[in-house]
Amino acid sequence: MSWLRALRETARSGLTVERRRLEPAIAARAALGLALVIGFSLAVFGPAVAASSAFGAFQAAIATFQRSWRPRPTLALASGASLAVSTFLGYVTGAHELLFLALLLLWTFLAGLVWAAGPTVGIIASSNVAIMLVTVTLPTSVAEAAGHAAMIFTGGVVQAALVVLLPVRRWGAQRDALADALAAEADYARRLRHDPVAPFDPVPLMTARSAAAVTPGQARRRPAELAGARGLAERIRPVLASLADPAVGVPEEGPERARVRELLAAAGAVLDAAAHAIRHGDPVDLPWAAAAALRTPDTGEILNGPSRRAAVRLAALLGDVVETAEPRTETSGGSGGSGAAKSGTSGSAASGAAEPPAHTPRTRPSLARLTPVVLAKMRAEMRRDSPILRHAIRVSAVTAAGYLLGAVLPFGHGYWAPMASVMVMRPDFTQTYARSVARFGGTLVGVALATAIVQSAHPDVYLSAVLAVLCAFTMYLLMRTGYAAGQVFVSAYVVFLLDMEGAGLTQTVRDRVTLTLLGGVLAMLSYAVYPAWETPRLRGRLADWLASVGRYAAAVVARYADPAGTGSPDVRQALLDTRAARVAWQEAVERATHEPVRHRGLSHAAVEQADNALAEFGRVAMLMEAHVPERGAPPVPAAATLAESLHRATERGAKEVRERREPHWEDLRETVDAWSADPPDHFLLHKGAVLLLDVLEELTTALTESRRH
Structure with a gap:
């Protein structure tokens, strides 16, 4: 410019x-x-x-x-x-x-x-x-x-x-932040009805997480409905994406897709009602049509496999959201515990990114x-x-x-x-x-x-x-x-x-x-x-996002290899790091847009293609997280090899991006090729590995064309 x-x-x-x-x-x-x-x-x-x-x-x-x-x-x-x-x-x-x-x-x-x-x-x-x-x-x-x-x-x-x-x-800013997060989830559910791979902006969830950090004095006075709902919203997002995505769910047309669209519309209505209740401190006014759609008994007859499991989990999580959003007179410690316990039995057991219990608030240091x-x-x-x-x-x-x-x-x-x-x-x-x-x-x-x-x-x-x-x-x-x-x-x-x-x-x-x-x-x-241009640092920001999303995908896949292990905190922290790196990249791109300097290695087209590629990489990893085996489920040994390949490939690829070289993905390609004759015994693991490799190849293509241009 x-x-x-x-x-x-x-x-x-x-x-x-x-x-x-x-x-x-x-x-x-x-x-x-x-x-x-x-x-x-x-x-x-x-x-x-x-x-x-x-x-x-x-x-x-x-x-x-x-x-x-x-x-x-x-x-x-x-x-x-x-x-x-x-x-x-x-x-x-x-x-x-x-x-x-x-x-x-x-x-x-x-x-x-x-x-x-x-x-x-x-x-x-x-x-x-x-x-x-x-x-x-x-x-x-x-x-x-x-x-x-x-x-x-x-x-x-x-x-x-x-x-x-x-x-x-009182607590108006925190109420707005949590309500905005639930409203963003509701909007996401409605958009998934028409676009099964619609993107989701994690900023409302990040803002709600920041608002949830309280001092010890605030924790004693916090309204009960502000404790627990954010963790449920975090777990709802991958379930919504898994239910809508045709790669792991139902076909794009047919009675199964019609039922999925009905469930997504009901989820949006329930989340909107919970957001309104939390924002204003009122009881939840649950739409009867949405409640009926979630309780209808023939969902199990129409849906099967991963989509059925996602539908059951979605209904349970939405029930927890409604219960948590109801204003109560007890303290946050007593009221948050029941919602957290219920969500732990219904939704978090199969999620590697489970939140801490609501009665253990995130602490904020004093000045x-x-x-x-x-x-x-x-x-x-x-x-x-x-x-x-x-x-x-x-x-x-x-x-x-x-x-x-x-x-x-x-x-x-x-x-x-x-x-x-x-x-x-x-x-x-x-x-x-x-x-x-x-x-x-x-x-x-x-x-x-x-x-x-x-x-x-x-x-x-x-x-x-x-x-x-x-x-x-x-x-x-x-x-x-x-x-x-x-x-x-x-x-x-x-x-x-x-x-x-x-x-x-x-x-x-x-x-x-x-x-x-x-x-x-x-x-x-x-x-x-004496400038400090953001444009020359775009490659570094992109490399940070690539490395963080690679660690997130590797942590998710590692849970398939060891469902009973201690990987849950790793998945959660990796997801938070990925969101922070993605927001830092997007803010850098926004600042660089109006800078009067020529690009150094990343054209505007390459920025857009790289953004789409890594966003898709994160979405595939999120779909895999939505179907992480429950604790006690039989492990999938092949997942350990994939997790290690993902970690090595993305770390090396991030280094190559910083050094203005074309990233290569030999480790991941070798793993996927080795599974062509004997794929792992899991409905999503092999398909997810192929999708991740395809997305990384798109990233390489975008950077190669930008360098040639």
């Missing part, structure tokens, strides 16, 4: 406003906390302290809106505390230009490096630097600096207290225990080829340059330039350029409107405070609809706060917009000069 086209595409995405569900109650709660902090600070300490404390409450509220499964009060307190420390250090060093510049470089570098721990922490750290640049212009002594820092932390405490005292839809983990991730990124390290270097250099340029230019309040840079810069090209355009457009509108109001109406201190709170409420309300929409009101919020304190009266719209444009241009130029 050319630079001109890349800039056009990223600009369009940055200015896009999405239609999203608004949450006025949460926005009003955040604005109430801000109003309380500003009002108290104005009445007791005056406009300067009110302005700094308002930034603390404002940032703490934004932290609670970030996508995180941690308790929202914890995020508000962490944001308030980190911002208080940042601003106090900035206040102390602000009078010494070189010392403050050194602090700004260090703080911005650490804020860029902390993106290794995830976007939530990265956004909070970047916002701390941006707000520090504004607030350090307010106090004049160390004592005042300490007071301002204390009030900033108080703003975080107020927002945390309001989250506790005025809860809005204190998470600190060494974050530090370890940051240390791991200290290598030359790390995109996170490149981002940290870029953002620190750009912020320092913007600060110096803002100080030299005759506009005053030069912090608008570095503030714009640090807020728009992200580790990847697409987000940085899109947010730069959105930041400039939003700032242009917001600053123009707010400055026009200030210069025409000349509001007093209290009216400026009211206007700032209204802007903050609107930003909280619209922040999920698009970055540009939020920036309009963020910019207006800053203008009204500065007018309340009297610090921004001498600066015009032209000055603020020019400095914001300067910050955005510096951010965009930095990525052009």
Whole structure:
């Protein structure tokens, strides 16, 4: 993609406003906390302290809106505390230009490096630097600096207290995540009626798994219906695929296929009903037609073999889902146990990917225990080829340059330039350029409107405070609809706060917009000069996915050789690793799509063909997992040879993909050829091996054609 086209595409995405569900109650709660902090600070300490404390409450509220499964009060307190420390250090060093510049470089570098721990922490750290640049212009002594820092932390405490005292839809995010996973399964079941090999996006299941991790305190308060249903949804997916797939199920036409379509439609209706019940905390309203279709006695007469076993298992698992989704008053430990026990007898006995019992929740470390983990991730990124390290270097250099340029230019309040840079810069090209355009457009509108109001109406201190709170409420309300929409009101919020304190009266719209444009241009130029393109790393991402899906298939096949063994955790972990590698590949492809660089070894056609091939490889492995023998079943010795061949072939193939060579599959081909005369005594094992080999050959063809092109 050319630079001109890349800039056009990223600009369009940055200015896009999405239609999203608004949450006025949460926005009003955040604005109430801000109003309380500003009002108290104005009445007791005056406009300067009110302005700094308002930034603390404002940032703490934004932290609670970030996508995180941690308790929202914890995020508000962490944001308030980190911002208080940042601003106090900035206040102390602000009078010494070189010392403050050194602090700004260090703080911005650490804020860029902390993106290794995830976007939530990265956004909070970047916002701390941006707000520090504004607030350090307010106090004049160390004592005042300490007071301002204390009030900033108080703003975080107020927002945390309001989250506790005025809860809005407790466990709403976790309910939505689990309901979305069940709804995705329902949609998958309906699509399988028309396309027996329809793809499935595992992201909803991955999101639900992240949401299911709780702290010990959360585990004691978690609603019973949020425990157990996710594990059942995990086991339902391969059963649905096995029931629909003609390779291991019923023919594509005929009475058997008609019954399968009926069962899939019923499964979709039941899963939708369970999703609705979990999302709203209501009893499950089970459609009678779906229940009748699942209970009809002639299913065993129409279906036989693998399809009959899949139908019986599906009905049992759906029954467990309905039971688990019913709201109950007991604690999660007592209620989750029965659902898990029942699902263990009906569905998990034959599945190598069984979930842990629902009464043993996935634990999430506290913030204190998470600190060494974050530090370890940051240390791991200290290598030359790390995109996170490149981002940290870029953002620190750009912020320092913007600060110096803002100080030299005759506009005053030069912090608008570095503030714009640090807020728009992200580790990847697409987000940085899109947010730069959105930041400039939003700032242009917001600053123009707010400055026009200030210069025409000349509001007093209290009216400026009211206007700032209204802007903050609107930003909280619209922040999920698009970055540009939020920036309009963020910019207006800053203008009204500065007018309340009297610090921004001498600066015009032209000055603020020019400095914001300067910050955005510096951010965009930095990525052009010191990039971290995703395109050259696509082969590495593809190799990671190939290796992980190969380990998953090998773990599944190994269960055929030893049904009574301890392979179940291996299958589960291999499946999770495969999902993570697949999502990392897809995100890399999405980022690389808009990069203005030519491909290095993978054309767009090769990317699409390789994606289809490995997705099909994973689907075949999932079909084999759906029919893993139950514990105590006779082993299939030939499966051990296939498992070893799969592991060796995919590991070597991944190495060849990384080294830009054509992957070969001799081990697997030899195993399949050896079975041509004497296939293993299992209805799926030999067929599955042939399908896996065919898919890997398609991958080789895609990479070969890409290299030749």
